[in-house]
Amino acid sequence: MSVSIGISCLTQVGLADETFLDKLIEKADAAVYTAKSQGRNRTICSSDIY
Known part of the structure; x- marks a missing residue:
């Protein structure tokens, strides 16, 4: 079994509108x-690819 994880962070409190949440999910998906x-058993933060 292997696990690949994408992480995206909410950096500004109070910006939980639908467009912002869609962007957050898009970054986690990417x-x-x-x-x-990149292979098995990886964890990547969205800040590492943008």
């Missing part, structure tokens, strides 16, 4: 696909 493309 991070997990980057982790998967």
Whole structure:
């Protein structure tokens, strides 16, 4: 079994509108696909790819 994880962080409190949350999820999704493309058992933060 292996695990690939994408992490995205909320850096400003109070910006929880729908557009912001969509962007947060988009960044986490991109991070997990980057982790998967780099091999097994990876954790990637969205700040590492943007």
